[in-house]
Amino acid sequence: MKKLTKHLHFSLFIFLLFPLMLSAQVGVNGTNSDPDPSAMLDVQSTDKGMLVPRMTTAQRDAIANPATGLIIYNLDNSGFQSWDGTAWNNISSPWKQSGDTVYYNAGNVGIGTDTPMAKLSLAGGNFLHTASDPVHVGSIFDNGTTELNGAHSIYVSGKYAYVASYVDDGVEILDISDPSNPTHVGAITDNTTTELDGANSIYISGKYAYIASNNDDGVEILDISDPANPTHVGAITDNGTTALDGAHSIYVSGKYAYVASFLDDGVEILDISDPANPTHVGAITDDGTTALNGARSIYVSGKYAYVASSADNGVEVLDISDPANPTHVSAITDDGTTKLGFAYGIYVSGKYAYVTSNYEDGIEILDISGIDVPAASIGNIATSTLSVSDNTLVGNDLYVGNGLQVGSGGVYAQGDIAGDDIFADGYIGIGTITPSSPLHIEKTLDLGSLITLTNNGTNGANALKITSGSVGTTDTRGYSKRCLCDRREWQGRYRH
Numbered sequence: 001m002k003k004l005t006k007h008l009h010f011s012l013f014i015f016l017l018f019p020l021m022l023s024a025q026v027g028v029n030g031t032n033s034d035p036d037p038s039a040m041l042d043v044q045s046t047d048k049g050m051l052v053p054r055m056t057t058a059q060r061d062a063i064a065n066p067a068t069g070l071i072i073y074n075l076d077n078s079g080f081q082s083w084d085g086t087a088w089n090n091i092s093s094p095w096k097q098s099g100d101t102v103y104y105n106a107g108n109v110g111i112g113t114d115t116p117m118a119k120l121s122l123a124g125g126n127f128l129h130t131a132s133d134p135v136h137v138g139s140i141f142d143n144g145t146t147e148l149n150g151a152h153s154i155y156v157s158g159k160y161a162y163v164a165s166y167v168d169d170g171v172e173i174l175d176i177s178d179p180s181n182p183t184h185v186g187a188i189t190d191n192t193t194t195e196l197d198g199a200n201s202i203y204i205s206g207k208y209a210y211i212a213s214n215n216d217d218g219v220e221i222l223d224i225s226d227p228a229n230p231t232h233v234g235a236i237t238d239n240g241t242t243a244l245d246g247a248h249s250i251y252v253s254g255k256y257a258y259v260a261s262f263l264d265d266g267v268e269i270l271d272i273s274d275p276a277n278p279t280h281v282g283a284i285t286d287d288g289t290t291a292l293n294g295a296r297s298i299y300v301s302g303k304y305a306y307v308a309s310s311a312d313n314g315v316e317v318l319d320i321s322d323p324a325n326p327t328h329v330s331a332i333t334d335d336g337t338t339k340l341g342f343a344y345g346i347y348v349s350g351k352y353a354y355v356t357s358n359y360e361d362g363i364e365i366l367d368i369s370g371i372d373v374p375a376a377s378i379g380n381i382a383t384s385t386l387s388v389s390d391n392t393l394v395g396n397d398l399y400v401g402n403g404l405q406v407g408s409g410g411v412y413a414q415g416d417i418a419g420d421d422i423f424a425d426g427y428i429g430i431g432t433i434t435p436s437s438p439l440h441i442e443k444t445l446d447l448g449s450l451i452t453l454t455n456n457g458t459n460g461a462n463a464l465k466i467t468s469g470s471v472g473t474t475d476t477r478g479y480s481k482r483c484l485c486d487r488r489e490w491q492g493r494y495r496h
Helices: 002-022 057-061 487-493
Strands: 026-028 041-042 071-074 077-085 089-090 102-105 108-111 120-122 151-158 160-166 170-175 183-189 197-206 208-213 218-223 231-236 247-253 256-261 266-271 279-285 295-301 304-309 314-319 327-333 345-349 352-357 361-369 422-425 427-430 440-441
Touching: 026 345, 057 071, 160 197, 160 208, 170 197, 208 247, 208 256, 218 247, 256 295, 256 304, 266 295, 295 427, 304 352
Parallel strands: 026 041, 108 120, 151 197, 247 295, 295 345, 427 440
Antiparallel strands: 071 077, 077 089, 102 108, 151 160, 160 170, 170 183, 197 208, 208 218, 218 231, 247 256, 256 266, 266 279, 295 304, 304 314, 304 345, 314 327, 345 352, 352 361, 422 427
16 A cells, blocks of 8 residues: 555655646646746746845855856855856846936946936035055166255146156156156256256146256256257246345246246246247345245146245235236234144145145145135136146137147147138148138248248258149149249259
């Protein structure tokens, strides 16, 4: 009987399993509904979920010969992972929506917007960057090649760092394109031409370096267009008119250089529009109202100059809207609350001035009543100086009243370059806006030459070379009677 019961039980198990063995699909639900035709396994529920194997990374890595497409839930990084035949990959996107504020859309991330137009779009609110502890990246020291003894001031522009070295009486130029390995590029030290004795402060503008030299009581201007070979351009030293005695700090804005001179207890303003010949424009020295005694550092923002003065233990604010007549606006000196003892250095950002204090071994932060907003839409703005730390996008026209100085990047124009004397539209016209040839020059001259070509070399190179891919049978070009040679002579001389 027991034997018969066992046979019955086994037969019943086979009977129940047989439909599953014949079916190519499996449905798991509480309603007896059929699985979806497209699924091998269809699990349905309105109050329960499905669990896949959950394991740690170590347990996952212990799986022998995982099949391609195998799925697990990784407990260490709280995410689903699948095996692609070579490596385990996260199934979920690295970006997740958090409420209604963060979105991931086709490679772009939006904060406060579900239609980000850039890699990172912020709509409304502010961006807060929290700094971490600084870590060492690279360094360089004075050696037989560099001029870094007594390195006093540094200015970074592009891939180069420019250092004013007080003891070496010179300027060192470093290539910092690899921050972990700054390298020597070029240098210049004081000689009978330059004014670099006691080089104390440096400022870079365009292709020029401006150095305030403490011992030479003046300013040296260098051409740094070739960083490997900086050269002297111009200089100015203290005299009966200027206030450059003990020139300690320099700031360049537009065509003016502003110099804080601690022995003259004041500020000198120079016109540097001609770098070969900097000239005195205006100056102001300490009196009973200003706080300029021992002027050590200067920073220019808009129409104001901010000066840290060590002997006055404070900061002087000057109105420099008229460079020929800088005037006192306000001042603050050290008291029981501030940390301005022997104020030595100053930097202005937004509505704050940051001052280093030698005696206090610290930094004082001053509210200078500026404006600091994350974004602004302004119809019109008037300012004496506009300083942009990054890029500028001008939607319409840009008008420059005086000169335009362009750095080593040069000028690139996608459209025409036009003016009173030059126009480009496939052809280049000088003196005409309707050029009819690749180079069309149209000018009325009473004296002088239309074109002057000079070759100062000794290797026999051509001052002008004209090359034509084909020669036509008819030539309708005219030649002015002012030409020094007839056409045959021109062609014979410059046919090379």
